[in-house]
Amino acid sequence: MIKIRRTTLLLPESWMMSKGRVLSIQSHVAFGYVGGKAAVFPLQCLGYDVDVVNTVNFSNHSGYGRFGGSKANASELSTIFSTMEQNGLLRPERLLTGYIPSGDALLAIKDLAVKLRERNPDLLYLLDPVLGDAGKLYVSPDVIPVYQSMLPLATIITPNWFEVEVLTGVHMTDLRTLRQALKILHHEHKVPNVVISSIPLKEWLKSVLPSDIYIPSPLLEAIVEQDYLLCITSSSEDLTPTSSPPSRVHARAVPCIPGYFSGVGDLFSALVLAHFKPSVLPTISNEANCAESNAEPEDALAHAVSHAITKTHAMLTLTQSYAMTLPEDERQPTDDELDENELDRKVRRMKGRELRLIQGQDIIRGLANVENRKMDRWVGFWDDS
Amino acid sequence: MIKIRRTTLLLPESWMMSKGRVLSIQSHVAFGYVGGKAAVFPLQCLGYDVDVVNTVNFSNHSGYGRFGGSKANASELSTIFSTMEQNGLLRPERLLTGYIPSGDALLAIKDLAVKLRERNPDLLYLLDPVLGDAGKLYVSPDVIPVYQSMLPLATIITPNWFEVEVLTGVHMTDLRTLRQALKILHHEHKVPNVVISSIPLKEWLKSVLPSDIYIPSPLLEAIVEQDYLLCITSSSEDLTPTSSPPSRVHARAVPCIPGYFSGVGDLFSALVLAHFKPSVLPTISNEANCAESNAEPEDALAHAVSHAITKTHAMLTLTQSYAMTLPEDERQPTDDELDENELDRKVRRMKGRELRLIQGQDIIRGLANVENRKMDRWVGFWDDS
Numbered sequence: 001m002i003k004i005r006r007t008t009l010l011l012p013e014s015w016m017m018s019k020g021r022v023l024s025i026q027s028h029v030a031f032g033y034v035g036g037k038a039a040v041f042p043l044q045c046l047g048y049d050v051d052v053v054n055t056v057n058f059s060n061h062s063g064y065g066r067f068g069g070s071k072a073n074a075s076e077l078s079t080i081f082s083t084m085e086q087n088g089l090l091r092p093e094r095l096l097t098g099y100i101p102s103g104d105a106l107l108a109i110k111d112l113a114v115k116l117r118e119r120n121p122d123l124l125y126l127l128d129p130v131l132g133d134a135g136k137l138y139v140s141p142d143v144i145p146v147y148q149s150m151l152p153l154a155t156i157i158t159p160n161w162f163e164v165e166v167l168t169g170v171h172m173t174d175l176r177t178l179r180q181a182l183k184i185l186h187h188e189h190k191v192p193n194v195v196i197s198s199i200p201l202k203e204w205l206k207s208v209l210p211s212d213i214y215i216p217s218p219l220l221e222a223i224v225e226q227d228y229l230l231c232i233t234s235s236s237e238d239l240t241p242t243s244s245p246p247s248r249v250h251a252r253a254v255p256c257i258p259g260y261f262s263g264v265g266d267l268f269s270a271l272v273l274a275h276f277k278p279s280v281l282p283t284i285s286n287e288a289n290c291a292e293s294n295a296e297p298e299d300a301l302a303h304a305v306s307h308a309i310t311k312t313h314a315m316l317t318l319t320q321s322y323a324m325t326l327p328e329d330e331r332q333p334t335d336d337e338l339d340e341n342e343l344d345r346k347v348r349r350m351k352g353r354e355l356r357l358i359q360g361q362d363i364i365r366g367l368a369n370v371e372n373r374k375m376d377r378w379v380g381f382w383d384d385s
Numbered sequence: 386m387i388k389i390r391r392t393t394l395l396l397p398e399s400w401m402m403s404k405g406r407v408l409s410i411q412s413h414v415a416f417g418y419v420g421g422k423a424a425v426f427p428l429q430c431l432g433y434d435v436d437v438v439n440t441v442n443f444s445n446h447s448g449y450g451r452f453g454g455s456k457a458n459a460s461e462l463s464t465i466f467s468t469m470e471q472n473g474l475l476r477p478e479r480l481l482t483g484y485i486p487s488g489d490a491l492l493a494i495k496d497l498a499v500k501l502r503e504r505n506p507d508l509l510y511l512l513d514p515v516l517g518d519a520g521k522l523y524v525s526p527d528v529i530p531v532y533q534s535m536l537p538l539a540t541i542i543t544p545n546w547f548e549v550e551v552l553t554g555v556h557m558t559d560l561r562t563l564r565q566a567l568k569i570l571h572h573e574h575k576v577p578n579v580v581i582s583s584i585p586l587k588e589w590l591k592s593v594l595p596s597d598i599y600i601p602s603p604l605l606e607a608i609v610e611q612d613y614l615l616c617i618t619s620s621s622e623d624l625t626p627t628s629s630p631p632s633r634v635h636a637r638a639v640p641c642i643p644g645y646f647s648g649v650g651d652l653f654s655a656l657v658l659a660h661f662k663p664s665v666l667p668t669i670s671n672e673a674n675c676a677e678s679n680a681e682p683e684d685a686l687a688h689a690v691s692h693a694i695t696k697t698h699a700m701l702t703l704t705q706s707y708a709m710t711l712p713e714d715e716r717q718p719t720d721d722e723l724d725e726n727e728l729d730r731k732v733r734r735m736k737g738r739e740l741r742l743i744q745g746q747d748i749i750r751g752l753a754n755v756e757n758r759k760m761d762r763w764v765g766f767w768d769d770s
Contacts (some may be wrong), residue, residue: 028437030436051416084444239634
């Protein structure tokens, strides 16, 4: 008797292909979009298989004031990693780590990163050194030296302004100290790709930025209350202190959306990793072209970050537009004193400001018509340094 | 000074809308697609905000032989629920529960389901009573009576053949015992919508099925090794034992894809819940039409299950086609004896058979050209009963 097995679906060739596998190690919340909940769905939409290890399992993010659940300790994390290892399931092409609350847990993740890096020199590791913001630490201080020791393992890091200061010990107040901090990250900590996300565009920064990145307009600033945030990337293949110039620097000023939104950095980092194509590498000649033309930057990091800020900014705009449609008591402005007297005031605001990741999934997929934000070459950044 | 705030994105109206919120309570694995990993991404792709509570955090599913991680105990689950409750974050329109390994944890989830049902009579609760398959229990036996006590809370249940037998105590061997089991679920356990997924199409079933659902062809069966699985739905708004007929029954035979794949039931249940529109309700007149026409079934359950089996079957076909492209040692057939001697043999097979959920996401979104599987009315199911 002849036995024939049938399949009933003819499949496009592309369905057989995978874009690759990301191991994402982050916090998990049941409600809302921070940590893994802000990062995993976008990576999946963009075609990545994502292995998801949860560092905490909480009800909601801590900004609500009330939150509950459990943290995975170092031994629980190590058990998951070692079981995956024994099963041959620890072969990601990309690694993404975010909020990790304790030094012990971070050490377990460092061990993993060391192993993955040894095994695969091409591993793309995006390390988001989540420490705090605007002068305030979110993590236990013993996390800081562990992150410092992990920096040489990373392909890309995405600290905010404050985290750069904590990691480098440099207080950035002018172009000289900004250069100094970048040099420390590239040369001492051996990080090839640095993204400093969301730097408030203070006067000293405005005064040194090339005009294609930011055109100061005192008249406009006087009538339109529009703050800007600056995003800076700095990338270099040569991490020796004598390399000259030390790196390629790109930047983009983006209008600041009023209000505090959680999970934005987690979404941004996931998008940077998703769009990072290491084959997009600059040559000396097209570097100059890129600075002058309007073409997409050829620098792999600037390319990825252009996509990431475009999509993150559109998602934030969508979220803020939605928040504005809510009843007034669900969109109270931030006021620590009032919040302290009435916890639910804060809770309602937080709820209304959760990222609209599901409703805006076409933004993630690049199917929405949104304003492009391109990282432009900061010509002359290292001149006379 | 006039202060104007600008937004820079004009948004389509639909982006402001949410399809609603699902609370999904399931197992979590870092690698692969079972439990929440098989259910959450599809629900998100279909536009639902999903609140995700993890009952376990494991490295991979237990079918690999080796697996590690931790289980959330009842008190951890209750803390998450009560914190969400205090924050006003426990307002899902839909509830989805899957694999819950212990009676204690299940009791915590029952308490939650009771509260959500009391608060919202329109809550759509899909309860997948994960107990086991093919005569083998996966859970502790103390889970069984808890599930039985939870059945009246459910809008839809999706047991497999074995789980129906365990829940009802009826061994199904003919049309009479199948009717008896359905009556027990509808009348004693007060479940309005029952989906019995994947029943092996044995001879007695073939002999009673209407010809539009399955046409027996001994000649074809002799030359093509093609087993079928039957999916049956039974729905009723009147759950009193005297209602006549007791329910509307629909069915569809689907070719069986060789090999064992994990997470299929979890994907299927998520898709049933996603596509269930309670407004699609039958009237006496269009019931008859539906049975005779080729139109989409008007029965809300049959409608949802038609979409769910269409997409699940296409995803399985994709997954199996991919598995066939792997090197031979990664697609060894199931052989318990060989597996026992060499654990990695099983691991390699399991890995190659993980659902291709990411590569096949267009199937989930309804954008792929796949064969439709429509649930047809089983006319005369209750005749002479």
